[in-house]
Amino acid sequence: MGLGGAYGAVGADFTTTSMNPAGLGLYKMSEISVTPAVFIQNINSTYNGILESDSKTNFYMGNAGLVITSPASAKSKKSGFSISILQPV
DSSP: OTTTTGGGGTOSOGGGTTTOGGGGGGOOSOEEEEEEEEEEEEEEEEETTEEEEEEEEEEEEEEEEEEEEEOOBTTTTBOOEEEEEEEOO
């Protein structure tokens, strides 16, 4: 929080592809990122001496994406490229 979003300007970080697409130019290798999450909730309640309980479990995909990179080549003077596919929250 203290950086105030400064990493969005740096680039070559998968989490910044939606804020700063120009940062894709700094990638040297391809990357895949998957962030699964599990939410488990248990509730117990007593009313007039009767105990009731309930539970709930959820699985969700927080983030998933792919960056495909072809770096520049000094020998062939070929320019590189990067493309990102992102499924945000």
